[in-house]
Amino acid sequence: DAGVTQSPTHLIKTRGQHVTLRCSPISGHKSVSWYQQVLGQGPQFIFQYYEKEERGRGNFPDRFSARQFPNYSSELNVNALLLGDSALYLCASSRRGYNEKLFFGSGTQLSVL
Amino acid sequence: AQTVTQSQPEMSVQEAETVTLSCTYDTSENNYYLFWYKQPPSRQMILVIRQEAYKQQNATENRFSVNFQKAAKSFSLKISDSQLGDTAMYFCAWYNTNAGKSTFGDGTTLTVKP
Numbered sequence: 509d510a511g512v513t514q515s516p517t518h519l520i521k522t523r524g525q526h527v528t529l530r531c532s533p534i535s536g537h538k539s540v541s542w543y544q545q546v547l548g549q550g551p552q553f554i555f556q557y558y559e560k561e562e563r564g565r566g567n568f569p570d571r572f573s574a575r576q577f578p579n580y581s582s583e584l585n586v587n588a589l590l591l592g593d594s595a596l597y598l599c600a601s602s603r604r605g606y607n608e609k610l611f612f613g614s615g616t617q618l619s620v621l
Numbered sequence: 622a623q624t625v626t627q628s629q630p631e632m633s634v635q636e637a638e639t640v641t642l643s644c645t646y647d648t649s650e651n652n653y654y655l656f657w658y659k660q661p662p663s664r665q666m667i668l669v670i671r672q673e674a675y676k677q678q679n680a681t682e683n684r685f686s687v688n689f690q691k692a693a694k695s696f697s698l699k700i701s702d703s704q705l706g707d708t709a710m711y712f713c714a715w716y717n718t719n720a721g722k723s724t725f726g727d728g729t730t731l732t733v734k735p
Contacts, residue, residue, distance in 0.1 A: 541723070550625075550712050550725035551666070564721030596664060609656070610723075612666035 510534070512601050512613035520619045521589050529584040529616045533601030539563070540582040541610065542574055543598040551598055557582060558604070586618075594620045623648045625715050627726035634703045635734050641688075642698045642729045644713030654716040655689065657698045660728070661709040669711070672696065703733045 513532045521527050533540050539558040543551035556564035557576035571587045580601075586593055596617050600610035625646045634640035646655070657669040672680045672689050679687050684704075688697045700707055713726040 543723075543725075545664075548727075550714075550727045551723075552725070553723045556721045556723075558721070564717075566722065598666060600666070609668045609671055610666075611668075614663070614665050 512599055512611050514597075514599050514613035514616050516616060517614065518617045518619075520621060522621050523589055523591060525589050525620075526585065526587050527589060527618060529586075529597050529599075529618075530581065531584070531599030531601075531613060532581045533599075534611055537601035537603050537611070538580055539602045539604060540576055540580065541600045541602075542582070542584045543600065544568075545596045545598055545615070546594075547596075554584070589620045591620050594618060623650075623715065623717065623724050625713055625724050625726040627711075627713055627729050629729045630727075631730045631732070633732040633734055634700075636703055636705060638703055639699060639701045640703055640731065642700075642711055642713075642731065644696045644698070644726060646694050646696065646713070646715045646724075648694070648715065648717070650717055650719065652718045654718065655687075655696045656714040656716065657685070657687070657696075658712045658714060658725075659707075659709045660712060666712075670698065700731075705733050705735060707731065708733045 541556040542554040545551040553566035555574045560576045574584045576582045596615045598615045600612045653674045655672045659667045670682045684701045710728045712728045716723045
């Protein structure tokens with residue numbers, strides 16, 4: 509089975525633009541979580557979705573939004589990009605999203621200029 | 622606020638020796654899980670080991686084991702017979718079951734020397 513896939517792998521945007529990041533979970537996994545990881549720091553939790561419903565939200569501004577589709581894939585949207593949004597964005601999937609281990613994708617490296 | 626603290630930014634160990642990475646956390650919750658993740662230079666995050674907070678028995682996965690002290694809110698990772706492939710950044714993480722939210726520490730960079 510394929511692992512968690514994220515696209516694109518790298519992205520360069522300018523301030524004020526909008527970006528959409530995509531994630532496909534492992535087959536059979538119904539939960540997707542999004543994390544932001546700034547170089548040298550631990551991942552910061554953004555969202556968790558389970559069965560297409562938002563289960564958890566981290567301390568991020570409303571410029572960040574996400575959704576999960578009927579096939580359990582997910583999109584993370586960021587509006588009005590700031591320089592500080594430059595980071596590695598990680599997607600992780602799990603079977604149920606309550607206590608099970610997370611399987612991470614390789615991430616999308618976003619650079620905002 | 623729930624926090625996870627890893628007090629050792631960098632550590633090194635000789636190949637085949639044992640090393641222990643420290644982690645403390647702060648929460649008033651009773652229902653949670655603790656994890657150690659490994660992130661090699663490729664930046665692919667990989668689960669190393671998981672501990673349920675309601676279990677007193679320490680989790681073990683091959684060469685990896687934890688020392689879970691719930692009252693002290695401490696969750697250390699012991700790596701036995703260290704291998705060169707263990708070189709990576711290690712993150713301690715806490716999962717709040719009620720809120721569906723994970724909190725990660727800032728990591729410990731481990732270097733295994735030949």
